[in-house]
Amino acid sequence: xxxxxxxxxxxxxxxxxxxxxxxxxxxxxxxxxxxxxxxxxxxxxxxxxxxxxxxxxxxxxxxxxxxxxxxxxxxxxxxxxxxxxxxxxxxxxxxxxxxxxxxxxxxxxxxxxxxxxxxxxxxxxxxxxxxxxxxxxxxxxxxxxxxxxxxxxxxxxxxxxxxxxxxxxxxxxxxxxxxxxxxxxxxxxxxxxxxxxxxxxxxxxxxxxxxxxxxxxxxxxxxxxxxxxxxxxxxxxxxxxxxxxxxxxxxxxxxxxxxxxxxxxxxxxxxxxxxxxxxxxxxxxxxxxxxxxxxxxxxxxxxxxxxxxxxxxxxxxxxxxxxxxxxxxxxxxxxxxxxxxxxxxxxxxxxxxxxxxxxxxxxxxxxxxxxxxxxxxxxxxxxxxxxxxxxxxxxxxxxxxxxxxxxxxxxxxxxxxxxxxxxxxxxxxxxxxxxxxxxxxxxxxxxxxxxxxxxxxxxxxxxxxxxxxxxxxxxxxxxxxxxxxxxxxxxxxxxxxxxxxxxxxxxxxxxxxxxxxxxxxxxxxxxxxxxxxxxxxxxxxxxxxxxxxxxxxxxxxxxxxxxxxxxxxxxxxxxxxxxxxxxxxxxxxxxxxxxxxxxxxxxxxxxxxxxxxxxxxxxxxxxxxxxxxxxxxxxxxxxxxxxxxxxxxxxxxxxxxxxxxxxxxxxxxxxxxxxxxxxxxxxxxxxxxxxxxxxxxxxxxxxxxxxxxxxxxxxxxxxxxxxxxxxxxxxxxxxxxxxxxxx
Ligand code: ADP
Ligand code: ZN
Ligand code: ZN
Numbered sequence: 001x002x003x004x005x006x007x008x009x010x011x012x013x014x015x016x017x018x019x020x021x022x023x024x025x026x027x028x029x030x031x032x033x034x035x036x037x038x039x040x041x042x043x044x045x046x047x048x049x050x051x052x053x054x055x056x057x058x059x060x061x062x063x064x065x066x067x068x069x070x071x072x073x074x075x076x077x078x079x080x081x082x083x084x085x086x087x088x089x090x091x092x093x094x095x096x097x098x099x100x101x102x103x104x105x106x107x108x109x110x111x112x113x114x115x116x117x118x119x120x121x122x123x124x125x126x127x128x129x130x131x132x133x134x135x136x137x138x139x140x141x142x143x144x145x146x147x148x149x150x151x152x153x154x155x156x157x158x159x160x161x162x163x164x165x166x167x168x169x170x171x172x173x174x175x176x177x178x179x180x181x182x183x184x185x186x187x188x189x190x191x192x193x194x195x196x197x198x199x200x201x202x203x204x205x206x207x208x209x210x211x212x213x214x215x216x217x218x219x220x221x222x223x224x225x226x227x228x229x230x231x232x233x234x235x236x237x238x239x240x241x242x243x244x245x246x247x248x249x250x251x252x253x254x255x256x257x258x259x260x261x262x263x264x265x266x267x268x269x270x271x272x273x274x275x276x277x278x279x280x281x282x283x284x285x286x287x288x289x290x291x292x293x294x295x296x297x298x299x300x301x302x303x304x305x306x307x308x309x310x311x312x313x314x315x316x317x318x319x320x321x322x323x324x325x326x327x328x329x330x331x332x333x334x335x336x337x338x339x340x341x342x343x344x345x346x347x348x349x350x351x352x353x354x355x356x357x358x359x360x361x362x363x364x365x366x367x368x369x370x371x372x373x374x375x376x377x378x379x380x381x382x383x384x385x386x387x388x389x390x391x392x393x394x395x396x397x398x399x400x401x402x403x404x405x406x407x408x409x410x411x412x413x414x415x416x417x418x419x420x421x422x423x424x425x426x427x428x429x430x431x432x433x434x435x436x437x438x439x440x441x442x443x444x445x446x447x448x449x450x451x452x453x454x455x456x457x458x459x460x461x462x463x464x465x466x467x468x469x470x471x472x473x474x475x476x477x478x479x480x481x482x483x484x485x486x487x488x489x490x491x492x493x494x495x496x497x498x499x500x501x502x503x504x505x506x507x508x509x510x511x512x513x514x515x516x517x518x519x520x521x522x523x524x525x526x527x528x529x530x531x532x533x534x535x536x537x538x539x540x541x542x543x544x545x546x547x548x549x550x551x552x553x554x555x556x557x558x559x560x561x562x563x564x565x566x567x568x569x570x571x572x573x574x575x576x577x578x579x580x581x582x583x584x585x586x587x588x589x590x591x592x593x594x595x596x597x598x599x600x601x602x603x604x605x606x607x608x609x610x611x612x613x614x615x616x617x618x619x620x621x622x623x624x625x626x627x628x629x630x631x632x633x634x635x636x637x638x639x640x641x642x643x644x645x646x647x648x649x650x651x652x653x654x655x656x657x658x659x660x661x662x663x664x665x666x667x668x669x670x671x672x673x674x675x676x677x678x679x680x681x682x683x684x685x686x687x688x689x690x691x692x693x694x695x696x697x698x699x700x701x702x703x704x705x706x707x708x709x710x711x712x713x714x715x716x717x718x719x720x721x722x723x724x725x726x727x728x729x730x731x732x733x734x735x736x737x738x739x740x741x742x743x
Contacts, residue, residue, distance in 0.1 A: 087106075212244050262314065318352055333374055417511075435568065519545065
């Protein structure tokens, strides 16, 4: 006999209040978590509807007194139902409790402050703001209070009324004057706020080119005949993918539907939001991580009631409760930020596909460097491949040179800037063109390489880099192999072997010294902490307030700077040393994006890739920007090693603040798995890449299998096993399916 726990009130704080029912045998094989059911309730057996939170074979109460559920409500039309079913699907496929899954999908209800808080919101674009400011300043005897308000608005496009009147000492008559002139609007907080309502402008409609017409046409035809599908737009950088998204969204909107657009948070800049806003005006809203819970809740409510039709945001925007969803667009679909770090560790792409299936929507993925997984599916026909082979505005792809840093060292140049790159930087500075220097910092920690020959030390069993630990031994995080650190390079005998690390701050310092007079900006985690974040640095650079922008991978993500004609990738191969099976993929993606930054305008661009591994295929293929050639090689490696997408992989992370519990539980879990599945392909338990984080010890077990369902079965087995675990109560097991960015 199976039982299910049913929750009647789906509001976040009531999820723990469940009632147990028997599942009649006729429903045993069809009932799943997240389904809506009708059940008898209370003394009079009044019929209530509720949602199945979990299914179990252990009754909580006297089975004789437990009632049976009456039936399943097969109603996928209501949006709540769709989202709760989606949560059930996430629970089953990524591992979590139903409670955790629902918390991910359903926003925390928090009403905005009912007190009427007034905020002054800039209503001018940057250009008009500076024009208006200039015209005020041109007047003799101009009002200094007005000048102050202009300046404040340049700093911040939204300022609380009270701050202006009390802190800046500007009278309300001046604010009203600005409002009358259309410089600002005054927002009262009790109305739902629209975070983009202050933008304006109209799009200059571009005519689609032939390639764009072909793929947009295909989408529209499919949509009109009722075909819902997952498409992959595989288009080189600058091929005009965004214009295709806009056309597709418009088509779906005309059919009375709504659209969700996911973009990586880092690319959620003024520039990108404007492109959507100019086309769709205030039908668009955004979500971002800087919004308060109440603000996010407001956006969800506006979506639910039809106030907005399009939402643009990061991963979590996927759960926007649009009642008639027609399309989900995922731009830069290869980005690792689409995978959640929190339980359930869902990936936005398969989750979007499931949401689309439930809602009768289509999914459009886009990238110049698709994930190996998506490209494989598009090649096999599981997704529909839509190719954009050339740049939209006819600008040429940047030319690319590879500099072998080993040769530089031999020639006596120990600087991080090669002679060729230095020469080109001088050239660009003299032409008043801009330069981006990108420091690939991924994998900077711990890996060991030879500066003479570029050799990195790898695990003999796993083909991933070894990492140097504090004990001065080199560890493999996949199989637990340990060896001592050699004193000379095993390849060439050089003593120049060791850890290698340099930060952006250091690069900024070196660049400022080497190129005297050049104005240098730096963008990394440290310099983007403030409220305006990376936006401010990017707009400074766009306004040509600097000649050289130095930064981490965040500078290469989708920004358009027409005056940048040189991109230098310093230590391009560092990310190859990340002990992760996706390291070649990440390297190729980063380099291709970096090269794509050069020469976006009329002037042609050059990229210089500095590397210790010039013969590595991810470097060679990124030089010619040949994704397909890269893919063909990478997929062979994945198949050979049984890594995703050729196979599936389940990572079990066993964690405890008590070291012995982490170890004991890991061994117990491994024992349970091999007892039930003696032939399973299991690696570990081994210590995690970073064994201890915040005083929590972490062990890992990897299981590989071609069948995703088989891995889900192991998760279910362990869920049960862990319920009965009384020995290691201070230990936890976390599931991560097809992990990326393993720590
Ligand atoms: P992607 O997202 O594929 O990298 P974008 O959508 O940013 O490319 O487009 C790159 C540039 O090409 C943009 O400046 C855009 O305005 C321009 N563009 C796109 N489509 C067209 C078109 N059909 N005609 C002219 N310019 C276009
Ligand atoms: Zn060597
Ligand atoms: Zn190994």
